[in-house]
Structures are given as C-alpha cells and as structure tokens.
Amino acid sequence: MANKIKLLLAEDEAALGQIVKESLETRDFEVMLCENGEKAFEKYTTEKPEILVLDVMMPKLDGFTLAKNIRAIDDDIPIIFLTAKSQTADVVEGFSIGGNDYLKKPFSMEELIVRVHNLLSRTKTQRKSEIIKIRNYTFNFPKQHLTFKDEDFVQLTHREAHLLFHLIKNKNQVLDRSLILNKLWGTDDFFTARSMDVFISKLRKKLIKDKRIQIINVRGFGYKLTV
Template identity: 45%
Template sequence: MPTILLVEDELSLAFIVQDNLESRGFRVVHAADGYAGLALFRQAKPDLVVADVMMPRLDGFALAEQLRREHGTVPIIFLTARGQTADVVRGFEIGGSDYVRKPFSIEELVVRIQARLQSSNQPLMAPALLRIGQYEFDYPHQRLSRPGHTQELTHREAEVLYHLYTQRNQVLERRTVLQALWGDDTYFNGRSLDVYITRLRRYLMADEQVHIVNVRGIGYKLML
C-alpha cells in the first residue's frame, strides 16, 4: 500500500483529499504546514508527497527544496492556485514532479499520483561520478565539475543530463524524457525541456569535444 504525505493547511480540503485517497487504497498521512510536513516525512518515509504551495511557516517550494536535499528521488506533486508560468517553472526547477491546479478533481489527482508512483518504481541508478569529456558529473549531488570550476545543477537539470548520458552517442527521444520526467509530452513541458537543454549546453561548452545536438523531429544526442 503506497504511503502519501499530504501537506495542506486547508483542513476541509485535506480531509476530503485524504478520505478519497484512502478509499482508493492509499495510506495517507497529513500535515498542516511545511515544518510539520518535513517532520512527518522523516517519520513516515512516504512514497510520494502532495504539497500545497501557499502555506504558513514553510511554503511548499521551501519544503520541496529541503526534501530534495534529504531525498533526491521521492515524487513531489504541488497543489496550487497559482497559474503564472514563473511559478510553474520554479516548482519544476527545485525538483517538483507535477502540478495540480486548484480547483481540481480527485480523479485527476489520483491519475497523476499513479503516474508518478509508476515512474518512481523504475529509479535511475548511477555511479557516484560519471565522466563527460573533461567533466565529472556527480549525479546524486547534482554537480557538474571540471578543473577549477563546479556548476551546481537543479534537480531537473541533473535528471535531463543523466538521461542524455545513459543514451550518450545515441538519440534520446524527446517523448521518452518528457514522459519519464514530466509524466506527459505537452507543448509546455516540451518548451521547459528546451530551456534545460540550452542551459546544459552552456554548462558543457568549455569542452569542445562535448556536444548536445538536436536530431530534428526525434530528440537529442549527447556526443562525447
């Protein structure tokens, strides 16, 4: 039975969500703010976190940043009334797995939870250090280093780079990485992926032998 940590300060909404998820076979533990959610995460060790963005004391983004430092792979789904692109991008950059905008249906939330749990059952496994030309890629700690310089990566940047690395010198299909990291291949998610690819190219540009090339209509290739 998967355990879901629900961090939501609207108690009436939290009760409805918890009741409906439990009726569908999930075990749900609830915290009413970010600090309580962090403590409960350490105690319950959930399979997935559903967190409201706007909460007192410690908001959902700050909670996610702390969870990513302590646990690099647990899926995090944000609940939010915010619709601005900047907020959505920030949530993905700090390691969010998905967004559900309020108001939402329980059916939508359940589908998104199931999709993220299915993805997390196939975790990415990597050695501590991966060699990319002149660079060392520390995937677990999200760092890309070369002599004299270290680039701290966001969670999403590290995930995209690792997918490229696992298919190095081969084509990584765009749809594959979008499904694995975002859960779908919508236009907006595709544009987000393009942003991360552009950033990774910039991080790797000191080594002229390393290139991320577009394969038109298919995806990308990390050439070493």
C-alpha cells in the same frame, strides 16, 4: 491485498485536506496529512513516504521551500504541487526546484490519483534501470546496496549512495567538486567540502576488494572514479 502507498499530503486548508485524505484512503493509500510545511518535513524524515503532494501556500514553511529542503537530501521522491496560482512564473519555479507535477485548484480526485500513479510508475521504471555493475561489484542505487561478487551486501548511507551514483555516471571523468557539493549538500563551503572528503574515504574502503576501481583526487577540481 497489495501494500498501501504511503503518501504525504501537506495542506493547510483543513476541510480540503480531510476530503483529499479520506478519498485517497478509499483507494489503498496510507495518507499522512500535515497542516504546515514544518510538520510535513518532520513527517517526511520519520515516515519515509513514497510520494509527496504539497500545497504551495502554507504557513511556517511554504511548499516550494519545503520541496527545496527535501530535494537537498532526496533526488528521487516524486513531488506534486497543489496551488491556486496559475502564473507561468510559479509553474516554472515549481519545476525548477525539483517538482515533478503541478495541479491547479480546484482539481478532481480522479485527476490527482491518475497523476500520482503515473509518477510512481515512472519512478519505479527508472529505479529498475539503476542497478549498476562496476567490475566485480553490483550497486543497487534505489536500495543503497553495494555487493561484491556473491557476498552479502554492504548498506550505504543516503549520501554515500548518491555520491557513488554520480561518480559512476561520470566514470573516468572528473566530477566537479563544487557541483556535487551544491547538489548533495546544498553548499560548497569549507565544512561541507571536508565532509565530502570523509564520504570519499568511506567509499574507497567499501570498494577496496577490487583493486581496479580507484577514486582519484584531482587537486583543485574534484574526484574521478577510474575502472
């Protein structure tokens, strides 16, 4: 039997949430149901689901704010918003903060399931293309592994992996310090800038086995990965 898909459902309407949960569980989903945004964020951090289905209007933490908090630390997990709202501005906001899809209430379970599978398939395809060769290193971005030649891999942290990914994608060019701080840390203040310096130092040590790879500090601008 195939492994069940871990799905986090945040929905404050108890009856609707239970119906959706039970319907998905008959289709090989493992569903974590939360009745508000705060509990959903806690469950996200501890359970590491594969996809999020978030109601927009929830107590304590609404779906848009919850998605912003998650996107500050996770660029990749697919997010579907559920909402009774249909105004263009709401749809635009949902996509602008990192949502991948938008489903208006009332909806059919078949449509939700199709959208979930489509998003997961798209994400899987993207991740397969994100195994990157950099000189004698192989960087597996989805798994956050860095391997030198045929040696055992080094496990990177979430932020180390995302920082290295952006450095590689912009190799031999200056990676703007403020842009990457805002993307990965959500702010570019002094303390997060110091934190980024620490992560850069850690990456330098993990790339030290190939002397052709350098992370250069371009004072006043950012960092540049040269290969």
